[in-house]
Amino acid sequence: MFRSLAPPEYLAKIDTIKCIRCKRCIQNCGWGVYSWGGDKVLINTSKCVKCLRCFHYCPEEAIEIVDSPTRFKSNAYWGWNVIRNIKRQAETGGIPLTGMGSDLPYTILFDNLLIDACQVTNPSIDPLREPMELRTYLGKKPSKASFETGLDGKLRLKEKLPPQIKLKLPIIFSPMSYGSISLNAQKVLAMAAKECGIVMNTGEGGLHEDLFPYKSNVIVQVASGRFGVNPDYLNAGVAVEIKIGQGAKPGIGGHLPGEKIPLEVARTRMIPVGTDAISPAPQHDIYSIEDLRQLIYAIKEATNYKPVSVKIAAVHNVAAIASGIVRAGADIVYLDGFRGGTGAAPSVIRDHLGIPIEHAIAAVDDRLRQEGIRNEASIIAAGGIRSSADAAKAIALGADAVGIATAALITMGCTTCGKCYTGNCSWGITTQRPELTARLDPEVYAERLINLVHAWEHELKEILGALGINAIESLRGNRERLRGVGLDSQTLDILGVKPAGR
Amino acid sequence: MLEINAKGIYYRDLNAMIREAVAKGEKEIVVKGVNGQYYIGDGLVGNSTITIEGVPGNDLAAFMDGPTIRIKGNGQDNICNTMNGGKVIIEGNAGDVLGYGMRGGKLFIRGSVGYRVAIHMKGTKKQSPTIVVGGTAGDFFGEYMAGGVLILLGLDAEDGASLAGDYLGTGMHGGLIYVRGEVDPNLCGAEVGIGEMDDEDRATLKETLTEYCKDMSLSFDDVMKKDFKKLYPASLRPYGNLYAY
Numbered sequence: 210m211f212r213s214l215a216p217p218e219y220l221a222k223i224d225t226i227k228c229i230r231c232k233r234c235i236q237n238c239g240w241g242v243y244s245w246g247g248d249k250v251l252i253n254t255s256k257c258v259k260c261l262r263c264f265h266y267c268p269e270e271a272i273e274i275v276d277s278p279t280r281f282k283s284n285a286y287w288g289w290n291v292i293r294n295i296k297r298q299a300e301t302g303g304i305p306l307t308g309m310g311s312d313l314p315y316t317i318l319f320d321n322l323l324i325d326a327c328q329v330t331n332p333s334i335d336p337l338r339e340p341m342e343l344r345t346y347l348g349k350k351p352s353k354a355s356f357e358t359g360l361d362g363k364l365r366l367k368e369k370l371p372p373q374i375k376l377k378l379p380i381i382f383s384p385m386s387y388g389s390i391s392l393n394a395q396k397v398l399a400m401a402a403k404e405c406g407i408v409m410n411t412g413e414g415g416l417h418e419d420l421f422p423y424k425s426n427v428i429v430q431v432a433s434g435r436f437g438v439n440p441d442y443l444n445a446g447v448a449v450e451i452k453i454g455q456g457a458k459p460g461i462g463g464h465l466p467g468e469k470i471p472l473e474v475a476r477t478r479m480i481p482v483g484t485d486a487i488s489p490a491p492q493h494d495i496y497s498i499e500d501l502r503q504l505i506y507a508i509k510e511a512t513n514y515k516p517v518s519v520k521i522a523a524v525h526n527v528a529a530i531a532s533g534i535v536r537a538g539a540d541i542v543y544l545d546g547f548r549g550g551t552g553a554a555p556s557v558i559r560d561h562l563g564i565p566i567e568h569a570i571a572a573v574d575d576r577l578r579q580e581g582i583r584n585e586a587s588i589i590a591a592g593g594i595r596s597s598a599d600a601a602k603a604i605a606l607g608a609d610a611v612g613i614a615t616a617a618l619i620t621m622g623c624t625t626c627g628k629c630y631t632g633n634c635s636w637g638i639t640t641q642r643p644e645l646t647a648r649l650d651p652e653v654y655a656e657r658l659i660n661l662v663h664a665w666e667h668e669l670k671e672i673l674g675a676l677g678i679n680a681i682e683s684l685r686g687n688r689e690r691l692r693g694v695g696l697d698s699q700t701l702d703i704l705g706v707k708p709a710g711r
Numbered sequence: 712m713l714e715i716n717a718k719g720i721y722y723r724d725l726n727a728m729i730r731e732a733v734a735k736g737e738k739e740i741v742v743k744g745v746n747g748q749y750y751i752g753d754g755l756v757g758n759s760t761i762t763i764e765g766v767p768g769n770d771l772a773a774f775m776d777g778p779t780i781r782i783k784g785n786g787q788d789n790i791c792n793t794m795n796g797g798k799v800i801i802e803g804n805a806g807d808v809l810g811y812g813m814r815g816g817k818l819f820i821r822g823s824v825g826y827r828v829a830i831h832m833k834g835t836k837k838q839s840p841t842i843v844v845g846g847t848a849g850d851f852f853g854e855y856m857a858g859g860v861l862i863l864l865g866l867d868a869e870d871g872a873s874l875a876g877d878y879l880g881t882g883m884h885g886g887l888i889y890v891r892g893e894v895d896p897n898l899c900g901a902e903v904g905i906g907e908m909d910d911e912d913r914a915t916l917k918e919t920l921t922e923y924c925k926d927m928s929l930s931f932d933d934v935m936k937k938d939f940k941k942l943y944p945a946s947l948r949p950y951g952n953l954y955a956y
């Protein structure tokens with residue numbers, strides 16, 4: 210057989226002295242690296258993706274996974290992956306796929322922004338003693354508020370408030386469909402969303418009945434494939450999202466390959482078992498803002514006017530597009546930056562299309578303010594939110610809330626190995642193989658995700674306290690409380706942020 | 712029977728009236744004087760029959776599940792968008808993007824249709840959509856088709872004229888398209904196979920077209936006088952070899 214000239218990326222090593230031949234590594238590896246050789250474990254290292262499942266489950270700590278020391282001669286221009294991709298393409302003629310967000314070393318703007326703090330002239334607040342308000346409402350806000358006194362003598366709003374999604378803190382779980390992730394992974398998200406008082410998003414794979422108990426913490430998605438969309442589905446959650454694009458793969462559709470469509474996924478998506486689930490690149494009923502408006506209102510009519518979110522990838526003209534989306538009647542604009550994750554995308558698309566979320570938030574927030582329509586829709590920012598600090602910075606730049614997905618998967622064991630598209634995830638996350646998904650116990654992992662959200666909640670409160678403010682509302686779009694380090698003046702101008710020291 | 716005069720009524724109010732009537736169990740609803748109101752029957756669930764006089768606006772029967780709507784004139788765009796079940800009968804012509812992502816139920820059109828009709832229809836063994844177009848169709852007819860049955864009759868077309876536009880069935884990976892007459896392979900993408908009818912095809916046609924002819928007051932025998940061609944997906948996985956893993 211022709212041996213691939215693309216060398217293995219990793220070297221899986223077993224210390225045969227420590228190894229007690231328990232064969233756990235063989236069971237745990239979803240990629241089939243290990244097999245039993247009669248008296249010892251055999252290793253096919255070219256299959257290893259460094260997901261570290263075996264490492265964690267080896268009772269003797271006998272396993273070591275290292276980056277393969279045998280590399281092409283180092284070259285600052287012709288990098289390891291560049292050469293490797295060419296070799297893979299030469300062998301297959303195919304498009305190299307990848308999973309997770311882009312890992313290329315583009316400038317990370319979040320890491321060049323710093324948050325202000327109070328000293329002397331303005332007292333900071335201790336969040337352990339004083340109440341801190343993180344509660345967030347997503348939806349259209351009236352452009353003016355008038356009040357009247359009710360029969361009970363209490364003041365109340367005169368006009369009816371448009372429908373709102375209430376979040377305990379400004380974080381949601383970003384869309385990940387059943388099919389791209391396992392049902393157990395979706396259950397983790399749903400349970401954690403309920404416990405944390407936030408929402409998860411079904412993605413475009415329909416809503417499995419096991420998630421029905423979590424309906425009031427679910428946003429359902431409608432994308433170009435229209436999988437699983439019927440009147441019940443549209444009415445199931447607290448809102449409906451129209452997915453136009455995804456940060457990791459702006460402008461292209463999705464193919465969930467037939468082998469990843471077992472019965473349950475097919476049933477939920479309402480398609481036959483084993484055919485590819487193809488999401489066309491555009492929604493062919495939307496070729497303009499006017500068409501988008503039609504679909505938004507078709508959904509509103511079908512749901513008795515639930516909030517509608519429109520998700521787009523952050524691209525060059527994002528501000529003008531977002532303005533159109535708001536004018537088309539969306540209640541929420543969901544912006545997904547180019548670092549956003551994916552279950553499968555061509556690496557050429559993931560790594561080279563779109564713009565960073567930080568730029569997109571600033572540009573959209575500016576534009577909507579200039580046009581006097583910022584109140585007409587909430588902004589959710591997603592695509593590479595790694596920490597509560599990123600969340601705080603995104604909110605200061607102008608977002609109402611942030612979406613997290615990769616961070617949530619990391620709590621389930623994901624090591625961002627990036628091989629989600631193979632459907633072999635050893636952690637039971639991005640796979641439909643029953644022996645793999647069974648290892649992701651929803652209750653156990655929901656607990657971890659809840660811990661993460663609570664930890665970020667505390668951190669956000671600490672940040673607000675240091676800023677001397679007691680409500681997340683006071684941070685929203687408050688770019689005066691951000692400073693840039695090492696950013697050129699044009700970037701600072703676009704972000705609407707002063708350089709540190711000014 | 713309930714009669715609604717739609718003249719001058721805002722679409723939201725009109726749809727609320729129809730919805731309320733269906734919820735109350737009204738089986739026969741006639742809506743007169745319709746003039747472009749959007750979203751009639753949108754997300755409507757039930758088994759009522761609604762007759763529309765006039766020209767209804769876009770997105771009629773979007774997400775609908777159950778009812779029957781008969782339009783006594785022309786229809787506009789986006790009819791039966793992501794429809795789940797029920798039936799829409801259009802006695803005249805209709806516009807673009809009909810039956811997008813449609814999953815169940817029937818759409819019968821007596822006349823011709825515009826572009827992007829029946830894109831990404833899909834079906835399973837249990838639930839499958841059917842569209843019959845009496846006249847001709849524009850470009851992208853049946854694009855990305857993943858399931859269901861699509862029939863193009865070209866009843867009033869001249870002999871030898873093309874019944875469909877370019878990109879016929881492009882990206883097709885499920886379902887079947889039947890065309891009454893010859894099909895120029897140059898119109899189709901590589902994902903489409905063109906074949907002859909077999910017994911199963913004839914049975915499908917007979918069942919569907921008997922119902923269609925009855926709904927449209929046409930003679931079934933006249934419609935069947937011409938031969939049909941069958942378009943089928945060459946592969947259930949048209950893009951299976953596109954990627955390097």
Ligand code: SF4
Nearest residue numbers: 238257258260261263
């Ligand atoms: S479990 Fe993961 S890290 Fe271990 S050998 Fe398999 S692919 Fe490599």
Ligand code: SF4
Nearest residue numbers: 623625626627629634
């Ligand atoms: S979800 Fe699984 S396959 Fe995807 S990056 Fe994480 S560990 Fe790897």
